[in-house]
Amino acid sequence: MSRKISKGKTKTTAAKETIYTVPTHQTALWTLLYVANIGANNKTATVYWYDKSTNEEYGIINTSFNAGTGLEWGGDGKYVVLEEGDEIRVQQQDSSTTFSFIISVELDPKLAVQFNT
Numbered sequence: 001m002s003r004k005i006s007k008g009k010t011k012t013t014a015a016k017e018t019i020y021t022v023p024t025h026q027t028a029l030w031t032l033l034y035v036a037n038i039g040a041n042n043k044t045a046t047v048y049w050y051d052k053s054t055n056e057e058y059g060i061i062n063t064s065f066n067a068g069t070g071l072e073w074g075g076d077g078k079y080v081v082l083e084e085g086d087e088i089r090v091q092q093q094d095s096s097t098t099f100s101f102i103i104s105v106e107l108d109p110k111l112a113v114q115f116n117t
Contacts, residue, residue: 002108019086031078033103036069037068039098050089
């Protein structure tokens with residue numbers, strides 16, 4: 001049986017941070033992303049997918065946001081398949097504004113890699 005969860009992060013610094021890591025023995029379908037500039041300055045936000053199996057990081061969103069604007073990605077059956085240890089990371093241009101990032105995933109252990117024990 002799958003389990004749906006959401007994770008969020010409000011950022012005020014430019015440091016790249018992980019907001020979600022897929023748990024061991026799980027597969028996650030990343031179904032939704034919200035990015036909102038809730039501050040007073042126009043700045044850029046970036047969202048990354050870190051693929052642990054290849055040790056590669058991929059930029060998903062790199063967009064300039066006016067103050068008070070946002071972006072919604074996903075829904076309508078769209079998703080990215082994440083495997084155990086994969087991460088969603090977020091970063092903003094600098095500390096002169098505040099961004100909120102929210103993701104939703106659906107965990108499904110039956111899609112996970114089978115391990116011999």
